[in-house]
Amino acid sequence: xxxxxxxxxxxxxxxxxxxxxxxxxxxxxxxxxxxxxxxxxxxxxxxxxxxxxxxxxxxxxxxxxxxxx
Numbered sequence: 001x002x003x004x005x006x007x008x009x010x011x012x013x014x015x016x017x018x019x020x021x022x023x024x025x026x027x028x029x030x031x032x033x034x035x036x037x038x039x040x041x042x043x044x045x046x047x048x049x050x051x052x053x054x055x056x057x058x059x060x061x062x063x064x065x066x067x068x069x
Contacts, residue, residue, distance in 0.1 A: 016040040 007027040014022045014035045028035060041047040 017043050 007029075009025055009027055010033070012024060012026045012028065012030060012033050012035055014024060014037060016022070016037050017040055020040075026035070
């Protein structure tokens, strides 16, 4: 590897939205070595099945009407 072109790879603490702390290594620049996450698998709609499913009919029909030959 070339010297001087790679970012510092240091230990950081990731604090999830529920207070869980994880120790890992990262190249993210932080002053205090802490990364606070607002979204994780416990509160993101993709993981907890609370996502709103949009109506496919309206969008597909509108697309077909607009670009129908």
